[in-house]
Amino acid sequence: MNTTLVVNSKGGSGKTTVTTNLASYFASRDVPTTILDYDPQGSSLAWLQLRGRRGGRVYGANGAHQRGPRIRSIEMHVPADTRQLVIDAPAGASGLLLQEMLSRANCIVIPVAPSPFDIYATANFVKDLLLVGRIRTRSIRLAVVANRVRSTGPVYRPLERFLGSLGLPFLTRISDSEVYVKAAEAGLGVFEMEDAAPEREELTPIVEWITGEPRVVGSAEAKVIGLPQQRWSERARPLLYGTDLNSVTRPG
Ligand SMILES: Nc1ncnc2c1ncn2[C@@H]1O[C@H](COP(=O)(O)OP(=O)(O)OP(=O)(O)O)[C@@H](O)[C@H]1O
Numbered sequence: 001m002n003t004t005l006v007v008n009s010k011g012g013s014g015k016t017t018v019t020t021n022l023a024s025y026f027a028s029r030d031v032p033t034t035i036l037d038y039d040p041q042g043s044s045l046a047w048l049q050l051r052g053r054r055g056g057r058v059y060g061a062n063g064a065h066q067r068g069p070r071i072r073s074i075e076m077h078v079p080a081d082t083r084q085l086v087i088d089a090p091a092g093a094s095g096l097l098l099q100e101m102l103s104r105a106n107c108i109v110i111p112v113a114p115s116p117f118d119i120y121a122t123a124n125f126v127k128d129l130l131l132v133g134r135i136r137t138r139s140i141r142l143a144v145v146a147n148r149v150r151s152t153g154p155v156y157r158p159l160e161r162f163l164g165s166l167g168l169p170f171l172t173r174i175s176d177s178e179v180y181v182k183a184a185e186a187g188l189g190v191f192e193m194e195d196a197a198p199e200r201e202e203l204t205p206i207v208e209w210i211t212g213e214p215r216v217v218g219s220a221e222a223k224v225i226g227l228p229q230q231r232w233s234e235r236a237r238p239l240l241y242g243t244d245l246n247s248v249t250r251p252g
Pocket residue numbers: 010011012013014015016017018039043089090091147148149174175176177178180181184
């Protein structure tokens with residue numbers, strides 16, 4: 001089983017949107033798929049209820065700390081035949097909860113919204129994952145995606161530079177599109193909808209990165225944003241430990 005954790009400490013960055021679209025992609029390819037929703041708001045589980053029997057089957061599991069430990073362990077059961085598990089994290093996840101989710105993950109996808117505040121917070125969150133979450137020691141892969149992009153302005157440059165200095169990929173830009181809202185309302189994903197070719201194209205680099213299978217849809221150009229694949233280096237260390245991160249990512 002491959003487990004993808006979709007996480008960002010920032011609220012409203014697109015975690016549930018990415019989770020549901022990834023899950024419905026795998027399900028539409030007949031891959032046994034489960035969403036494990038750690039968010040007490042239960043947005044992914046609500047999406048599953050809307051979905052009903054439409055599209056490929058996605059199993060739902062509830063990881064939120066709402067009730068007693070016994071009920072929680074039953075509700076978070078992931079079917080044994082699951083091949084792709086996608087975890088929808090709550091906003092503000094930290095401490096033991098974050099460690100619990102990390103202990104399950106093979107790869108981490110971090111959606112980030114285009115405001116300078118979100119970008120600054122996300123750079124710090126990535127720094128925490130590397131230091132406190134020790135994701136490199138655990139061999140967990142990490143990538144960032146831009147979400148709700150309206151124009152190709154320079155807003156992400158500081159984050160791209162920060163990630164580039166650490167050799168972490170910035171995979172794709174997901175547009176601010178009504179299609180994602182319609183998909184959410186219908187319990188579907190863009191891979192299951194007509195008239196959603198641009199949205200499928202922009203999500204494709206995420207699927208390719210997770211599965212390691214290139215060109216999962218169409219023949220159009222991949223939109224992976226090329227960054228030098230530097231390894232952990234002396235150059236990156238001051239960014240991580242020192243004050244350089246502030247100068248690189250502070251808004252304005
Ligand atoms: N690319 C997009 N285009 C248009 N609307 C979007 C897009 N991504 C997210 N949204 C909308 O923005 C809102 C927040 O997105 P979403 O729920 O996916 O974020 P989240 O990170 O899961 O939020 P939370 O932290 O509350 O769990 C939702 O109403 C969603 O439909």
